[in-house]
Amino acid sequence: MTAKKVQPSRLIKRYSGCRLYDAASERYVSPNDLERLWMEGVKIVVREAETGQEVTDELLPSHRIH
Numbered sequence: 001m002t003a004k005k006v007q008p009s010r011l012i013k014r015y016s017g018c019r020l021y022d023a024a025s026e027r028y029v030s031p032n033d034l035e036r037l038w039m040e041g042v043k044i045v046v047r048e049a050e051t052g053q054e055v056t057d058e059l060l061p062s063h064r065i066h
Helices: 031-039
Strands: 010-015 019-022 027-029 044-048
Parallel strands (some): 010 044
């Protein structure tokens, strides 16, 4: 029996001006990039850089989150 590997959440930091920074790839991404990652099955968590508040639902509505 093979154990299923749990994929960690991909942290995206949102800075002022709606800039999105993918900490894993160490680069800025677009909302389209987030959509592509989600379509590939990547679990995404978006947080405000200054406050740490989760804002994932603002960018990816809850019915689209894994």
